[in-house]
Amino acid sequence: MSILKEIVEHKKKEVAKDKSLYPITLLEQSIHFDAPCVSLSEYILRPDKVGIIAEFKRKSPSKGAINLYASPEEVSIGYMQAGASAISVLTDKNYFGGSKEDLKTVRKYNFCPILRKEFIIDEYQILEAKSIGADAILLIASILTDDEIKKFTSLAKSLGLEILFEVHDEEEIGKFIPEIDLIGVNNRNLKTFKTDFNYSLDIFNKLPTDAVKISESGINDPKVVSQLKTAGYDGFLIGEYFMAGGHPEEKCKQFIDAIKNN
Numbered sequence: 305m306s307i308l309k310e311i312v313e314h315k316k317k318e319v320a321k322d323k324s325l326y327p328i329t330l331l332e333q334s335i336h337f338d339a340p341c342v343s344l345s346e347y348i349l350r351p352d353k354v355g356i357i358a359e360f361k362r363k364s365p366s367k368g369a370i371n372l373y374a375s376p377e378e379v380s381i382g383y384m385q386a387g388a389s390a391i392s393v394l395t396d397k398n399y400f401g402g403s404k405e406d407l408k409t410v411r412k413y414n415f416c417p418i419l420r421k422e423f424i425i426d427e428y429q430i431l432e433a434k435s436i437g438a439d440a441i442l443l444i445a446s447i448l449t450d451d452e453i454k455k456f457t458s459l460a461k462s463l464g465l466e467i468l469f470e471v472h473d474e475e476e477i478g479k480f481i482p483e484i485d486l487i488g489v490n491n492r493n494l495k496t497f498k499t500d501f502n503y504s505l506d507i508f509n510k511l512p513t514d515a516v517k518i519s520e521s522g523i524n525d526p527k528v529v530s531q532l533k534t535a536g537y538d539g540f541l542i543g544e545y546f547m548a549g550g551h552p553e554e555k556c557k558q559f560i561d562a563i564k565n566n
């Protein structure tokens with residue numbers, strides 16, 4: 305079974321359990337539920353920033369443990385002080401060691417846009433994203449039908465959430481709908497786990513012109529960001545490179561400073 309299929313199967317069970325434990329009426333009582341969202345796409349396009357979405361990532365299927373005991377409070381504040389445009393928080397526990405608590409903590413200490421990085425397969429998770437303080441959600445083209453993409457987009461927009469739509473190939477780009485705000489090209493091949501930023505470069509001309517364009521995964525060199533920027537990418541999602549080793553916030557700062565000085 306492919307890793308994505310395995311994650312989705314696990315997610316179905318997890319969501320069914322969450323639904324029975326925390327009904328939607330409870331989610332709607334959260335203080336975040338009626339709060340306005342911060343626009344991820346606007347922050348990415350801000351001229352005073354370089355478009356980095358810095359990710360809080362404890363572990364991953366491709367790497368194993370990355371930084372298991374990192375503090376979401378310290379890292380997220382450090383990311384923002386370093387000049388990141390937004391923060392991505394993996395909320396999946398089983399495969400990424402993340403949690404909804406991590407996202408709530410990041411929300412508590414930051415005013416920036418927060419992306420809930422999750423394998424969304426059910427409307428419940430979108431309501432949940434809003435209730436824990438996210439501003440944007442990820443929709444992964446390869447695990448959703450056209451109908452689900454429409455339905456999930458419409459619900460997210462009605463809650464004020466923006467959508468980052470993740471694609472791996474041209475066929476998946478065909479599932480994009482104009483209501484979606486951002487499109488992300490994932491440089492990670494999920495069969496081999498290899499990453500190659502050339503993938504983002506090769507596919508760029510096929511992307512919808514109006515969406516904010518993000519290159520995701522395997523980015524570990526400021527020069528690569530400059531190359532992707534020149535090609536037309538607006539934003540860059542970086543997790544493992546920042547999180548691996550002691551001080552994610554320092555690595556993020558050095559990286560952003562290097563882009564600015566390039």
Ligand SMILES: O=C(O)c1ccccc1NCC(=O)[C@H](O)[C@H](O)COP(=O)(O)O
Nearest residue numbers: 364365366520521522523541542543544
């Ligand atoms: O990171 C993985 O190993 C992975 C495996 C299977 C599905 C998704 C996976 N990653 C999720 C992500 O999208 C990345 O965390 C994100 O793009 C940042 O990538 P990186 O900078 O390489 O950590």
